[in-house]
Amino acid sequence: MKVFTGYQKGINLGGWLSQCNHKKEHYDSFIQEEDIANIAKIGADHVRVPIDYELIQTEEGEFIKEGFTYIDNCLNWCDKYNLNMILDLHKTAGYSFNQPESSKAFFEEEELQERFISLWIELAKRYGHQKDRLAFEILNEIVFYEVVEEWNQIAAKTIQIIRVFAPEIKILIGGVCYNSVFTVNLLADFKDENIVYNFHCYEPFNFTHQAAYWVETMPKDFRMNYPGDIKDYLIHNSNTVKEMLEKNQVKEMNSKFFDLIFKDAIDCAKKRGVALYCGEYGVIDQADLTSTVHWFQDINESFRRNHIGRAMWSYKGVDFGLIDEHYQPIYEELIKYL
Numbered sequence: 001m002k003v004f005t006g007y008q009k010g011i012n013l014g015g016w017l018s019q020c021n022h023k024k025e026h027y028d029s030f031i032q033e034e035d036i037a038n039i040a041k042i043g044a045d046h047v048r049v050p051i052d053y054e055l056i057q058t059e060e061g062e063f064i065k066e067g068f069t070y071i072d073n074c075l076n077w078c079d080k081y082n083l084n085m086i087l088d089l090h091k092t093a094g095y096s097f098n099q100p101e102s103s104k105a106f107f108e109e110e111e112l113q114e115r116f117i118s119l120w121i122e123l124a125k126r127y128g129h130q131k132d133r134l135a136f137e138i139l140n141e142i143v144f145y146e147v148v149e150e151w152n153q154i155a156a157k158t159i160q161i162i163r164v165f166a167p168e169i170k171i172l173i174g175g176v177c178y179n180s181v182f183t184v185n186l187l188a189d190f191k192d193e194n195i196v197y198n199f200h201c202y203e204p205f206n207f208t209h210q211a212a213y214w215v216e217t218m219p220k221d222f223r224m225n226y227p228g229d230i231k232d233y234l235i236h237n238s239n240t241v242k243e244m245l246e247k248n249q250v251k252e253m254n255s256k257f258f259d260l261i262f263k264d265a266i267d268c269a270k271k272r273g274v275a276l277y278c279g280e281y282g283v284i285d286q287a288d289l290t291s292t293v294h295w296f297q298d299i300n301e302s303f304r305r306n307h308i309g310r311a312m313w314s315y316k317g318v319d320f321g322l323i324d325e326h327y328q329p330i331y332e333e334l335i336k337y338l
Helices: 024-030 033-041 065-080 101-107 110-127 145-165 181-186 230-235 239-247 255-272 289-305 325-337
Strands: 010-012 046-052 084-092 134-137 170-174 195-201 275-281 309-312
Touching (some): 033 065, 046 065, 046 309, 065 084, 065 110, 084 110, 101 110, 110 145, 145 170, 145 181, 181 195, 181 255, 195 255, 230 239, 239 255, 255 275, 255 289
Parallel strands (some): 010 046, 046 084, 084 134, 134 170, 170 195, 275 309
């Protein structure tokens, strides 16, 4: 399978320029140069930087000069410490993965799509020449399955326009159902040698998101270990995962579980000659620490075996922070398996 060179071991900077309090005080303090130096020190080769449109664009569509300085700063730091960078548009005007019901209009209204494309024109003009340091991820986590065709059309048009200003930069595209690995094969074949198929992996979800306060169906006192008893995964997970475990007669949870759930995406990527990348994976700070290490060991083994680049969610805060207090007892062990 084609390899996403330079993006094999990364860390997300979630909560800095996205999913945050959009204030200068926060931007200036949450991530600084010393953090980028630390990420390089632990052996990463890139950072994924989620941004919300509010950072660089007003509600009226005007661009905010000061907002671009944070992207510029991060690129300069990455250059200094020999890291690559993915610029991930986490939220655009009219679409946000964590407000899906109010975001359906994005796939229907041409005005919202044109504003999205105009934002990418600006980003491509500013940064498209940095193909050896930077990659573009055009939009984070498309939620609804039923917009497969609409999303493929929007993505194809956006790619075509970005190519006017950035003919060779790598462009990441994720599928529906929150960038599910199970929907990679529904992405269009964009016939572009610099496209990368992107997915997120938080499977088994009830382990990685145990007690997550933002998941409506998740009991706040629910706890689950990994690897644990296979029967627990047949009870406490999505129908897709249950059916896959039963169909393949999986007897225990290990790295082969991840091989299994990645298989269709890998086959699709091989057939189309594109690289495959996991833009987010991680374990909530409510999970047992020993279980967390075991999960990272297994998913890392599968990533390496299948030549899948990836970026852990996340460096700091947002309930998954690698450097936060919760992970300190296992920090040195954990960074071995990123």
